[in-house]
Amino acid sequence: xxxxxxxxxxxxxxxxxxxxxxxxxxxxxxxxxxxxxxxxxxxxxxxxxxxxxxxxxxxxxxxxxxxxxxxxxxxxxxxxxxxxxxxxxxxxxxxxxxxxxxxxxxxxxxxxxxxxxxxxxxxxxxxxxxxxxxxxxxxxxxxxxxxxxxxxxxxxxxxxxxxxxxxxxxxxxxxxxxxxxxxxxxxxxxxxxxxxxxxxxxxxxxxxxxxxxxxxxxxxxxxxxxxxxxxxxxxxxxxxxxxxxxxxxxxxxxxxxxxxxxxxxxxxxxxxxxxxxxxxxxxxxxxxxxxxxxxxxxxxxxxxxxxxxxxxxxxxxxxxxxxxxxxxxxxxxxxxxxxxxxxxxxxxxxxxxxxxxxxxxxxxxxxxxxxxxxxxxxxxxxxxxxxxxxxxxxxxxxxxxxxxxxxxxxxxxxxxxxxxxxxxxxxxxxxxxxxxxxxxxxxxxxxxxxxxxxxxxxxxxxxxxxxxxxxxxxxxxxxxxxxxxxxxxxxxxxxxxxxxxxxxxxxxxxxxxxxxxxxxxxxxxxxxxxxxxxxxxxxxxxxxxxxxxxxxxxxxxxxxxxxxxxxxxxxxxxxxxxxxxxxxxxxxxxxxxxxxxxxxxxxxxxxxxxxxxxxxxxxxxxxxxxxxxxxxxxxxxxxxxxxxxxxxxxxxxxxxxxxxxxxxxxxxxxxxxxxxxxxxxxxxxxxxxxxxxxxxxxxxxxxxxxxxxxxxxxxxxxxxxxxxxxxxxxxxxxxxxxxxxxxxxxxxxxxxxxxxxxxxxxxxxxxxxxxxxxxxxxxxxxxxxxxxxxxxxxxxxxxxxxxxxxxxxxxx
Ligand code: H2P
Numbered sequence: 087x088x089x090x091x092x093x094x095x096x097x098x099x100x101x102x103x104x105x106x107x108x109x110x111x112x113x114x115x116x117x118x119x120x121x122x123x124x125x126x127x128x129x130x131x132x133x134x135x136x137x138x139x140x141x142x143x144x145x146x147x148x149x150x151x152x153x154x155x156x157x158x159x160x161x162x163x164x165x166x167x168x169x170x171x172x173x174x175x176x177x178x179x180x181x182x183x184x185x186x187x188x189x190x191x192x193x194x195x196x197x198x199x200x201x202x203x204x205x206x207x208x209x210x211x212x213x214x215x216x217x218x219x220x221x222x223x224x225x226x227x228x229x230x231x232x233x234x235x236x237x238x239x240x241x242x243x244x245x246x247x248x249x250x251x252x253x254x255x256x257x258x259x260x261x262x263x264x265x266x267x268x269x270x271x272x273x274x275x276x277x278x279x280x281x282x283x284x285x286x287x288x289x290x291x292x293x294x295x296x297x298x299x300x301x302x303x304x305x306x307x308x309x310x311x312x313x314x315x316x317x318x319x320x321x322x323x324x325x326x327x328x329x330x331x332x333x334x335x336x337x338x339x340x341x342x343x344x345x346x347x348x349x350x351x352x353x354x355x356x357x358x359x360x361x362x363x364x365x366x367x368x369x370x371x372x373x374x375x376x377x378x379x380x381x382x383x384x385x386x387x388x389x390x391x392x393x394x395x396x397x398x399x400x401x402x403x404x405x406x407x408x409x410x411x412x413x414x415x416x417x418x419x420x421x422x423x424x425x426x427x428x429x430x431x432x433x434x435x436x437x438x439x440x441x442x443x444x445x446x447x448x449x450x451x452x453x454x455x456x457x458x459x460x461x462x463x464x465x466x467x468x469x470x471x472x473x474x475x476x477x478x479x480x481x482x483x484x485x486x487x488x489x490x491x492x493x494x495x496x497x498x499x500x501x502x503x504x505x506x507x508x509x510x511x512x513x514x515x516x517x518x519x520x521x522x523x524x525x526x527x528x529x530x531x532x533x534x535x536x537x538x539x540x541x542x543x544x545x546x547x548x549x550x551x552x553x554x555x556x557x558x559x560x561x562x563x564x565x566x567x568x569x570x571x572x573x574x575x576x577x578x579x580x581x582x583x584x585x586x587x588x589x590x591x592x593x594x595x596x597x598x599x600x601x602x603x604x605x606x607x608x609x610x611x612x613x614x615x616x617x618x619x620x621x622x623x624x625x626x627x628x629x630x631x632x633x634x635x636x637x638x639x640x641x642x643x644x645x646x647x648x649x650x651x652x653x654x655x656x657x658x659x660x661x662x663x664x665x666x667x668x669x670x671x672x673x674x675x676x677x678x679x680x681x682x683x684x685x686x687x688x689x690x691x692x693x694x695x696x697x698x699x700x701x702x703x704x705x706x707x708x709x710x711x712x713x714x715x716x717x718x719x720x721x722x723x724x725x726x727x728x729x730x731x732x733x734x735x736x737x738x739x740x741x742x743x744x745x746x747x748x749x750x751x752x753x754x755x756x757x758x759x760x761x762x763x764x765x766x767x768x769x770x771x772x773x774x775x776x777x778x779x780x781x782x783x784x785x786x787x788x789x790x791x792x793x794x795x796x797x798x799x800x801x802x803x804x805x806x807x808x809x810x811x812x813x814x815x816x817x818x819x820x821x822x823x824x825x826x827x828x829x830x831x832x833x834x835x836x837x838x839x840x841x842x843x844x845x846x847x848x849x850x851x852x853x854x855x856x857x858x859x860x861x862x863x864x865x866x867x868x869x870x871x872x873x874x875x876x877x878x879x880x881x882x883x884x885x886x887x888x889x890x891x892x893x894x895x896x897x898x
Pocket of ligand 1 (some may be wrong): 160202203204205207356357441442517544632735737738739757876
């Protein structure tokens with residue numbers, strides 16, 4: 087592999103500045119400089135990716151296509167430089183040209199093409215697929231606006247547009263010649279030609295052009311290169327000249343605006359769906375362009391689609407790309423002229439589905455009329471799939487409608503996407519052991535009984551190079567010293583070697599020092615950004631993730647209010663000083679989530695104003711939580727809040743990032759926390775709360791949150807204060823009501839009150855443990871040492887072996 091030097095990179099960068107921007111270094115702004123660096127790395131990656139593509143073609147390799155409506159990529163400059171092995175020379179080249187490397191890295195906007203865990207997972211997986219030398223392509227939409235920027239104004243969330251493309255497009259290579267045409271609306275009719283052959287005639291449709299903008303993906307320590315293909319929606323007609331010349335300017339550009347609205351904005355909803363036609367159009371636009379593009383290349387290569395399933399596997403990330411199923415059917419039937427059975431065989435041996443949630447409100451169900459109207463041919467195919475499936479189910483379950491109805495694809499005027507996936511995909515996986523069990527036992531119980539071999543588990547993982555080595559260089563240095571240099575970068579299991587040092591006072595104190603330094607560095611950044619001064623002597627207790635009631639940020643707040651009240655009532659109340667850090671975006675339409683953000687800010691404000699809290703209790707809401715903020719925060723965190731209602735969080739991936747950076751978890755036995763607990767043992771994690779089956783039983787019996795309120799005076803005082811408020815004139819009686827009586831729904835749906843006491847006790851244990859630095863550092867060390875199985879490399883090896891059937895890079 088060619089090793090680029092500082093000098094070479096300086097030459098390449100100045101060349102880019104001159105040729106692409108018409109400037110010498112002296113005239114270049116930092117924006118030019120950023121783009122020039124990006125272009126230099128892009129060239130290197132492009133070369134590699136083209137070589138990979140040639141090899142795939144020559145050797146006829148099986149390819150993975152990862153379809154996801156979200157890829158939360160974050161920043162790329164540092165990441166790519168790191169993977170290409172040029173991080174150091176690039177920094178030196180930038181400095182050599184008179185710019186500050188850290189400032190330049192910091193200037194890059196996050197590519198926020200995702201909401202939370204699901205999108206970030208896709209990004210981590212791209213890195214691992216490439217590092218493990220799997221021929222793979224990611225596909226998504228080139229949203230002009232990613233996840234909104236969050237401002238907190240008077241304690242409340244305000245959303246601002248996130249225009250990332252200004253700088254971010256330096257990474258994208260538009261490929262106009264690979265544009266695909268996607269059709270919406272119109273009419274379908276059957277036709278027979280002179281020989282009596284059947285054809286489907288689709289007329290009167292609107293066309294939207296899908297233009298690929300490719301992002302190069304570099305792997306670590308390999309020449310292998312992959313692509314993330316982002317589709318940009320364009321209108322085929324620039325403006326309607328007839329309307330334009332008759333003075334109807336707005337109408338003339340309307341069609342263009344309609345087409346382009348498809349890739350305008352990412353839907354800012356996680357774990358929830360709304361049956362909006364723009365969203366349906368986004369989904370179909372995305373899958374149609376993607377499937378056509380894969381098929382076109384395959385046809386050019388092999389001249390037939392008969393071997394399609396042997397050469398490709400399509401992994402769909404949640405149900406959002408489910409229309410890939412009828413779209414591939416459409417192409418095989420209408421364009422290739424295959425019979426139904428042959429087409430179905432190919433489709434059902436190509437597509438696999440990952441489920442990411444069991445929340446009912448997140449399982450997509452599209453109104454029949456929407457699909458009929460916008461995708462008339464897809465609708466016909468869906469009816470056929472649905473009818474055949476229903477007949478098969480009726481046979482299998484001997485006409486038992488109580489089984490057949492919940493499994494049906496089209497039912498009650500709706501199309502149920504998860505059922506379609508279960509019917510058509512050759513593998514269905516959950517994202518943690520517990521979650522996959524719940525899918526089998528509960529959500530897809532009867533489908534599992536019928537086709538058990540389809541169901542499997544792949545526990546999530548994170549890109550440990552980004553989330554440890556790159557973001558926490560001091561910890562990386564310690565690991566290199568203890569675990570065989572950089573071995574762990576490709577063999578995350580090597581982190582285990584750290585365990586030998588659990589009684590090594592030198593290593594433990596170095597670990598403690600690293601955390602202390604990282605806390606200071608984070609505090610300095612927060613001070614610069616917002617003027618808030620964090621108490622770095624206190625335990626950094628962190629909950630960062632999308633705001634959702636099931637993730638129970640509210641439970642955390644109730645406990646903080648409890649601590650505050652105890653402190654006020656008894657100045658000698660002994661508890662470990664804490665700095666609580668929250669970061670969370672709420673979906674703009676999710677009113678309760680926004681209220682909880684406001685509540686956190688009201689409590690933060692009260693605590694900040696009260697001198698009694700000084701050096702003891704601090705609450706800070708970090709504005710605009712995002713990948714690049716997480717990269718600064720994870721290394722500084724000490725206690726990781728993973729406190730969802732058991733059975734609700736499919737996996738969690740933040741939990742893994744914290745663990746790898748030596749934060750100890752306080753959590754429920756939910757999602758991947760279960761597997762964390764398995765490797766850590768009771769002594770290295772603070773567990774609390776009901777278990778998944780207990781939650782189910784409690785709900786079954788009829789849960790009455792009010793009883794906890796009546797019987798627990800401390801909890802009662804906390805909830806009573808919600809009614810009164812926190813000194814800023816805002817009362818939270820609505821939240822209190824929701825907890826005690828429900829608000830149109832069940833009271834305290836996520837069982838905060840039931841888990842409160844046990845949560846409080848776990849916090850007490852955590853506080854005590856923190857007072858013993860040796861013990862705490864040991865726990866931190868054990869967390870890092872045993873986090874190797876949560877590396878995305880492990881997950882991707884699982885996918886490759888259990889689902890994709892593709893070879894992966896062998897480790898030396
Ligand atoms: C979701 C699940 C998480 C899971 C993640 C990735 C949808 O993410 O809720 O439990 O870890 O997918 O599989 P999120 O809540 O962050 O949007």
